[in-house]
Every structure is written in C-alpha cells, then in structure tokens.
Amino acid sequence: MSTMPQYRLIYFNARARAETSRMIFAAAGVEYEDVRITKEQWRTEKSSGKYPFDQVPCLEIDGKFVLAQSRAIGRYLANEYGFAGRSNLEKAKIDMIIDVCEELYVGVRQIFFEKDETKKAEHKADFVVKADSILAALEKIHVANNGGSGFFVGNLPTWADFEFFVRMEYAPFFDVAILDRYPKLKALVERTSSIPQIAAWLKKRPKTEF
Template identity: 30%
Template sequence: MAESSYKLIYYDIRGLAEPIRWMFKLAKVDFEDERIPVENWKEEKYRFEKQMGRLPILQVDDKFELSQVASITQYVAKQFGFNGETEMDAARADEVHELLYDLRLCAATQLKSEKSPSDPDIFLHTVFRAVCNEANLSKKVLMKKSLLNIFPKYLEKINSLLQQSSGQYLAGDRITYADLAFANFMDICHTMVNPDLLNDYPCLQDLIDEVLDLPEIREWMDPSREKCPPLPTGA
C-alpha cells in the first residue's frame, strides 16, 4: 500500500501549526509545508473561503482535507503515535492543548485594545508580536505587565498536571502532542514576552528543554528560528 501524501498550509510563522510540523519531522514522514507570508494574507485568504478563511489546513492524498487546528493536530497525533498510550493519556493531552489555546485567547483579549485596524486578521496567531514590536517603551512595559498577569494560573495548572502524570511527560511516559504544543508555545513566549516566565517551574522548563533538544526539532528550527519579525501594515 502506498504511503499517504500530506500538505500542510499555514502562515509563514511558527504559531499554532508548528507542533504539527514537528510531529511530521519526529515521525520521519515527508510533507509539503506550504507557508503563506503574513503580508500576503489579505489577497491569499480568498483561496480558503470554503475553510472559513482560516488556517491551518491539512490535505491528505489530494482527497481528504481537514481544517481547524485542534482537529488537524489530533488527527496527525493519532496517525503517528503522539496521542498517548491510553485513553486517559489522550484525554490529558487534549486538556493541555485546550489550556494553551485558552491562554492564547486570554492574551488576545487582554491586548485587544492595542490592536490597530491595520493589524492583519490573523491576530490570534500573532498576538505576542504586538508586544514584541511595540516601539513605545512605556507602552511595551504596560502591555507585558498586563499579559504576565494571565500566565500564573495556567502555568500552575499545567505544572500540576505534569506532577500528576504517571511518566516524565504531560500525558504519561511517552511524548505526546501536548508536550510539543507546550514547548512551542512557551518558547515563543520566552522570546516575545518574558524569558523568566518559568523561573518558578523548573520541571516545566526541563520538559521544554528536552523537547527543543530533540535532534529532529533542533535541526528543523535552526535555519529560520522565529525571533520577532514585524507585523506588516495594511494586511
């Protein structure tokens, strides 16, 4: 039986789709990584009206198409063994993924007043750049302070899940997409919000370091590791 072919379509950022890319790399499965520059989205989004004008999109064998980040992430995780060894592991991975999405949504809500009409309509995917790219230092400090207030309760919850886990990972003794999503999210936050976010959570930091040190992920990230590229205007 021929192997399936995969095409992942997303913006030219790490964002919500990076853990999906990592799963392909860790599973040593080839995939087409189509990246749409953020500055081109205003024109490109009309290609995706059937998908509600949202990315990511996963195409399988040019026959099956899946939208919505949670659906794609969970599908790829099940295909390649990143959804845990038990049903409880899978449920725990889902829980962590949803917690991270809620945290990102809270951050977007917190910064909603800072969003200008010229910001692209993928703000949720690029929310931390609004802080990273703020030129006014005083305003930047206030934005970071307001953001930092929302992290502790989520980090406390995720840290407790790690402590309760039967293994060294967030959902059991085998790495799952929850670990990948958490490592990606916090690595972005370290760069764009505050490098000291996990000072009180050494076990979570150890988990992130372990994930980012996986050879496949380290090699994938080295050439173009996202720092803080500016948001385009008029997108």
C-alpha cells in the same frame, strides 16, 4: 498495499498556529510539504474559495483540502502517528493541556500585535499574572506524572509536550525568566527539544519572529 499520504501543510512563514503540527511531522519522521505563503499570496488564495472557513493553517491530503483549524490538524496527525495518548483518559488529559496552551498563545498574540506601547505594557503585566497561574497548574500536572521526570502524559512524548514547547518559545515576549520559577516545566522544554528528530527540526527550520 497502502501508500503514505501526500501531505501539504499550508500556512504563513511563522510558527504560531502551524508549528505544533510541524513538530509532529518531524517527530514521526513523516515527509510533507511545508508550504509558507505570503500575505499577498493569501489574498489570492483566500478568494479561491477552496479553504474551509477561509483560514490557514490547512492540511491538504492527497491533493484535497481536508482539514482546517490548527488543533484539529494537530489532533489528526497525533492520532495517526502515535502522539495522542494510549487511552481515552490520556487523550482527554492531552486535550486539556492543549486547550490551556491556547490561552497562553492568545495572550502572547495580543501582546505581540499591539502597536500602542502603553497598552502593550498593560497587556504584559496582566498576562504575566495569568501565565504564572497556568504554569503553576501545569507544573503540578506534570509532577503528578512520574514526578515530572518525563513528559506530560504517560511515558512518551505527545503532542501536548510539543504544543507546550511551542508556546514557551514566546516567553521572551512577556517574561524571559518565567520558566525559572517552574523548574520541572523548564526541564520538560529542554527534554522535548533534545528529542533527536525535534532537535534536527529546530536546527533546520526557517527563523521567524512569531
């Protein structure tokens, strides 16, 4: 008789690169330890040599550090718990959306951590143009799947929907109204947040700036 793995997801007290995996855990109803370390703790942890690539997030399974890299962790959990698509083509479409969402994250991160206000404004102006292009393409992809009345791929939520939701939480950093220009995507964000398990997670999760 198999037993449920014991998971520890290790990251900082931030959404950033770990939140999609947290949402998969929530949607799947799988218990895990949400380990949130401080920057000071990380200095000690990093020097321990036990983290692959000396980075977090890391997923520990049954007491062993098995996975680093946020998308590898998310893909593993999505495959384990039914949020990765039902065919190789669906999986590829999901990966496509995940990869372009990474571009959204990198752009927002550059804005968030820029200290020079002039450069920050320049980054925002440039990024809004890029984000508009990405969102326009994603809206077409979404509409092509059941008219945009459900989720990105297939008939059920996948980790692509969770990833997109997480990235759109950062919209206020560059354009608070950007989703108003993409009503199908805005409805997708609302639909994702209304999934009961996700809604419960959003209500109880720690409040963080980034």
